Amino acid sequence: MDYALLLVQTLNGVQLGLLLFLVASGLTLVFGILDFVNLAHGALYMLGAFICAWLTLALGNFLIAMVIAVPVTAGAGYLIERTVARPLYARDHLDQVLATFGLILVIDTMVHLVFGPEGIAVPLPAWLNGQLDFGANVILPTYRLLIIGFGILTAFGLFWMVTYTKIGMLIRAGASNRTMVSALGIDIQTLFAFVFALGAALAGLAGMLISPITEASIGMGNNIIITAFVVIIVGGIGSMKGAFIGAMLIGLIDTLGRSFLDTIFALFMSPAAAETSAPAISAMLIYIIMAAVLAVRPQGLFPPKAR
Amino acid sequence: MSSLLSITGLNKSFGGIKATDDVNLDVLEGELHAIIGPNGAGKTTLISQLSGALPPDTGSIMFNGQDITRAPAYGRAKLGITRSFQITSLVKDMSVLDNIALAVQAKQGHSFRFLKPARSIAPLRDEALTHLDAVGLADRADAPTVNLSHGEHRLMEIAIALASDAPLMMLDEPMAGLGPDESARMVTFLKTLKGKRTIVLIEHDMDAVFALADRISVLVYGHIIATGTPAEIRSNSAVRQAYLGEED
């Protein structure tokens, strides 16, 4: 066993998990509180990446661009909430799925028209572009460590907000009992708009963080949205804790599966077949886990308290 | 008379709140047994456990000598327990007749039939119409259920309970939201049912309860504090103190 590789891959898995958490936390907030299925959450992830990438090229600094791009993405989320999402809160999930499916097509094509098809490579400041050598063959890119740090920080921030602030209290109350919140005289519409914009900002933030690694590209959101749904379904819709644990679980399984499954498969099949099937099987793994979890616990691992 | 439904040591709590607290209750065959109690006493929770919608934490429920504590909801219905809902629960986008016909069909037990159009099956239709007639809704048979008034919905609930032909009917506040006239109509109707079916009635309308019930159980904070004939309940001091006192 190559322990250095295992450690590196575990950290890679943690990094993917934290990124997934950022996307999934926004999704679970919108889903849990607004009872709104937003397939276009991934499109907001992409939008965030493109806005930030464009600003980076325009301003010449990735971090400044991010500081501006996050509220801009939140604003885009707010706009979508007002125009598409709000009229659909009272409708069934099917309508929401279809309308946001349409929204994906619209946003994807608009981004193609505005930014071109080739995507944008995001330059990083030199101090972020290097790598840290921990010895014993453990070398990690500085930037990936930054994502890990940023992800943990955001996770703490979110937990703090949900647990200790007034808005967090409202969010928790809104998730379990919507009528009660409106009975308390809280402007539920403003709360919903805030939550939607917050979700968009989180998705956008995740997209911005990944874009210096994979570039901002069209369709990048479609890759992650399904995985993010798997995360929150496994974790239990509306549960921040569930989203975190689900994201880490899926991130680790995906990365470790991609890393070690072909070696394992090669033990009992031809190397060529192992090379092809291993990535597909590791992609399947997360769905198998989801099906297994739901077969045993139809409400996910950490369902929020009864509605 | 033997007891049709026998509940022993039933408990159910949600979080820290005890909704059902050591309930022991016998419903005798053929009687109309009313369960009363202030709001939040746990009446609907109790019915839900009896019908199988909620599993109890501990205790046992015997029906016709059979332990049904863990039986699934649809299984209990098959054994002969039917319930109406406090908040009207009908298939709103179907016609009135279809709603009743579904109950008749359930009783006949032949529903994995794929070919013949259900609406053209005379025995189904005719029996459903009989029950609609019994509650005075025959003329509304083909109307979409959504178009009926609240009072008519309550009557439909009764017709469904009738159609299921179950020995035990559990009626959860059938008078809720009815005007005086409609209430009177319901009371008259329930009177005609007395003796033919065993009925567990949950009701807030005390006039109706005392006019209809053979025996009454009083539920307070999930616990039964007294069971007896209407006269016994009227004179029970604990009941007067805990419950009737507040009503006046």
Add this chain to the structure above:
Amino acid sequence: MNKTLTALLAATVLAGPAFAEGAKIGFVTTLTTGAAVIGNDTKNAVDLAIAHLGGMAGDTPLEVIFADDGFSPETGKQVTDKLVKQDDVDFVAGYLWSNVLLASRKSVVDADKFLISANAGPSQIAGVLCHENFFSTSWQNNQTPMAMGEVLNQLGVNSLYIMAPNYAAGKDMVAGVESTFDGEVLGTDLTKWGADAQLDFSAELAKARASGAEGLFIFYPGAASGAFFRQYDQLGMKDDLPVYSVFSVDALSLPRFQDAGFNAVMGSQFTQAWDPTLDNPANAKFVADYIETYGSYPSFYAAQAYDSINLIASAVAAVGGDMDDKDGLRAALEAADYESVRGDYTYGNNHFPIQNFYLREVVEDEEGRWTTKVVSTVFENHQDSFASQCKLP
């Protein structure tokens, strides 16, 4: 609804059967998704070729209809069907992706049309699935990595780790480099491809580094190459695991690498059948006019697309515009009697070019733009290894 259908019906009846006047070319490429950047480049090249020809092949007017394959074999096949059946084209050309070409092949050859691949060269079509009406103006997939394997041997690289996308061409590339490389292959990773391609290679790169290989061979065309090189750079792998690539650094990615200040790519080497500096008049004109028209160097995709139109035009001219003379057209195509931007070449029995392969290097041109130049010739008049499996004489 029925009104729409009636209208549609009326329109089609009025339009009547498409009557062929001149030669019609359907050009299948990728115009949506991230890979559209390649598709647009080929489209530019086709437009330029038509402009250079004055829209005529001899006395016969040429018409080109573009179709978008959406980066998916299924869509590619659908648009091919439409070109063949509705537009009744005489040639279907283009095809960036081997899997799209494999899916569409049957539709074209069954309809007795000519299929001209301007990029994809899957091993199956070079071998068992070869067809008299199929021609390539690019290469067979395995050839370019075979040349790279040869270069690796010359450089004395003893062990290799391989990364490629999991699709027909990816597998051919792996097979190609393995067939000529004399050292040991320590591991291979095939990653998800298509519209939802995998772009985060952290796990694979960590494995490659841990494998202890002396070199990393990659094939990542289009946008994926940017993501790959970025991550490779961030891991600081340049010194302990040099990368050897095919089809991953091109005129489309170089300007973006330059914008992103990605200096690691400068000086990197890769093999190819064409380069903008190849010294022949057709190439000089093509490159100069392309830069003038579109403001950037043409990519090899563009060069091959440009060639495909010129090859077709030479055949159409040879038969004097008689599109029903299939045998005449075929013979003219086989002759490859046109000014190819890669210089003269001949066709093998499977209708893949027998041509040179060069080692190219990334350099800066006099205006400071990043481009490539030829370092050496790796193979001369090289024929692919599947030609023997092709039953055509």
Add this chain to the structure above:
Amino acid sequence: MNRKTITGIVLLGLLAVLPPIFIATGNAFYVDLTTRLVILAIAATSLNLVLGYGGLVSFGHAAFVGIGAYAVGIPAYHGIYGGGELIASFNGFYHIALAVILSALFALITGAICLRTKGVYFIMITMAFAQMVYYLFISLETYGADDGLVIDLRSELPLVNLDKPLQMYYFAFVSLLAALLIVRTIVRSRFGMVLQGAKGNPERMVTLGYNIYLYRLAAYVISGAMAGYAGALLGNFTTFISPDMMDWHRSGELMFMIILGGAATTLGPLMGSAAFIVVEEILSHYTVYWHLPFGLMLIAIVLFARGGVMGIITGKDKS
């Protein structure tokens, strides 16, 4: 008869007579288009049974279509290239039986798990199972994996030759008529009444003594089998199959067709498929960016026209 039914029947009539006219006028491609339309309409009709009448929003129906298509492709592949003697065959009856049985079996196994969940969990778990199949076929190197599989020879059936576009078309068209009839019969039967009752008020149905889980599972299996059949047709029609056919976008498109045409109506899915195919064809004719107007249309229909195309035709808003 109301306008809705008349419109549907007119559409069926057009579908019955148009293809020979297309051929006669030299527009063979439109036969392809209508064949695709008809096959998708069968798939949408099968989905309508669970989604429209059963209220079960299955977001993974493309998987059944894909399984059906591979049930044609894999035996045909072995028939040509050898190996797998046990399944190698060009026999159409065998292909269709395999498609129907395998997709029914898949529906039974996954349905048994999916139907334990409710609401949005159901939407997502059906999608997850479809993704599983998607990745399963991607891992099948022999059958083309990601690249898909070309079906070199079509299923052989007595009396019809599927290589002839018109015969292929009418085979699909008759299948569509059968599918419409089957779904119509089922939803009107006692079984169908229970299924619809369970959509409208599951709690009530349980109280009446119905084990709605079993009824839903049965409907899910029937629907899956029909979608598998549509898949077998699609495989024969396109002669090319790929895992892309099972992508979640495809499941979304099937759902969209139903909503477009009006859920829980006999001819709704057909109307929706027709509208979908025609709009797609027209828009993509004008621009490669046709997803933009298409997406806007999708949003507009959900927001403003709840009864779908049917609602627009009848001039009434169903809500």
